[in-house]
Amino acid sequence: MDQGTQLLVILVVLLVLFLLAVIVFVLFWVFMKRKNALLREQIEAEKRYERAIAETQIEIREETLRNISWELHDNIGQLLTLAKIKAQNIEGGEEMLEVAETIGTGLNELRALSKSINPEAINGQSLIHSLEVEVARFNRLKYLSADYELLGDPIAMDPKVEIVLFRIVQEFMTNTMKHSKAANLKISVQFKVEALEITALDNGVGFDADKLAEKGIGLSNIDKRAELIGAKARISSIPGAGTRLVLTYPLK
Template sequence: MESLSTQYLIVFILVCICLILMLISFIVFVIYQYKQKQNLYYKDMEQVKALHRDELLQSQIEIQEQTFENISREIHDNIGQKLTLAKLHLNTLDLLEVNNANERLQTSVTLISDAIIDLSDISRSLSAEVIANNGLIKALELEVQQMRKSSLYNISLEINGEPVFLDSHRELIVFRIIQESLSNIMKHAAATLIKIKLNYTELLLQVNISDNGKGFSVDQPYTYGTGIANMKRRAGWLKGVCLLDSIPGAGTNINIEIPLI
């Protein structure tokens, strides 16, 4: 009877030891597997982060190149023309004809003043410092003000929701997207009315740019210029989307959604 009791006891102790060993093995196994998975995950995350950093760098370079292109175009098409005209006026200046000379001098002064104003406008609109110092909304207000000066467009800017400051780099990209779309409207749309709406929600920054221009067929992708592709790509860099809606003759509507988190 006693040996039977001892047998039960030994079996019991062995079973208990086995159970505890099983439990320890299970925990060690789960933790080990999880750590392995975690290491792989962190490696992947590092790669994604590096990729994102590269993309941002690429975007910076692209924006810089485009800025240079815009500067050279503006200088060539606008300021260069005004300065050439001023030089022409000054070259043909005949000091013996006082009235004519005065008029030519006055015109030259006006042309040079316009060129100086244009230069400062370009510098202001292309400079990333405006965004860094004043933020997206202020930069947009300046841009709108600039366009109003031309008297060609009835342009409005509407801000809804509580504005959230993204970091200056992201704000610059959003600003460049809006600038690109405004540039497209000016170049191709022949619009008279432009509406810019910014809506800040808890999770998103929604930007809507609409015009009453001639529009285009969205179904035919070859009608897109590189400008639209640029806008979509830039929105993608910020993990956002850029959607176009346009009907020939009925204007264009651009919706951009950028996550705030």
Template sequence: MFFIAFQKRKNKLLLKSFKDQQRFEDALFKSKIEIQEQTLKNVSWELHDNIGQLLSTAVMQINMLNTNLDPELANSIQDVRSLVGDSLQEIRNLSKTLNNEVIQNIGLKESIQVELTRFEKLNFLKTKFSVTGDKTDLHPKDEIIVYRIIQEFFSNTIKYSQASSLEIKIEYQIKNLIISIKDDGIGFSKKNAKAGSGLLNMASRSDLINAKFEYETAPGEGVSLRLTYPFKSNNEDIKNNELG
């Protein structure tokens, strides 16, 4: 009886230690996410306010120069002005995708569209985007995390996949939000997937919002992702707001 009581107490302590460790790891990961979001927000401000302002000034100065030049040189200057103007617009679009406040203001669909339009303009990828079902609002903090998961997939596609096209589908169901993304790149073997490939980061972010994260890939077959996000009840939203 003494041994059984001792074993139960030991198991109870081990379970408590495991739960404490799990809570610590969750808190640590949430802190990392918050730090990343603040860093991205700061970069967004720098791009929009500082670099954006410098490019705007350059455009104005080019316009002033253009009035005092012969027509042939003026055409060359106009080409430079167009390049600087396009760069300014790209900087502004990029700053939108980094700032979580902008994402919350314009919404998930529009934020994704901004990113895909940028890929098209830069000739990175041909994209296809569709949304079905009646829109249901996500918890604001969860919406940011969902978008960052999608961005991580986009980043991996640009960096590693050698893909020429990218397709994303959003489906609003009664209880879930289903997001499916697929590229037509070179794919990879799951056995050889590296920890730094972004997969662990996407999976960890998914766990943070209780979403189901699934992906399929094989050499020569591209990569596909399916994210299932369960809509929260009003009580859960209130609880999340209190915790946040």
């Protein structure tokens, strides 16, 4: 075999090897592209599943609150109304009038509470308005002094998200009233460029965060609610120095 023929054979072999390398590269590229596409589809499917589970959990919790609201309004409300009427008809002077007035006040607050936990009532109003109404209700109860402030320009959000945010703050306020022995509670709602930040702060007895589960306060439920909507909830407390909740929801 002369030198020219050998050179031709070498070129053919190199060309074949090059084509094989190109084919292998193309097949590998197609495989990786398909693999990445399948991974993206899997991640999206998992996200859709998680969103569906979250929405189902929200609907179940709201349905439970709706039923409780109806029970409070229809059953207990009727009993208090009947007790008020009977107290007004009993001859007992100023004492019975005071009893009737107290029952009437309790009936009004029961109706306000029933409305505050009823999803149908909350759906018709914004997060800001719901918080304002809840703060006003707490002030009427006179267990503590509650303040509210709004900072920044409000942005419209998904009503389901607003309900969950309101439930988180409502739960914190309820725990404050039940356990903290606080005299003051402050709620601050701030609309920033990238996120909504809600801060709730009381001046109560506080607690040891490491013993939160042992306390049975129920604040751990706040984290679970926040996860449902992609929010972050940070609870900090020092014994004797009150408790703070910082709730952050990204604004897309």
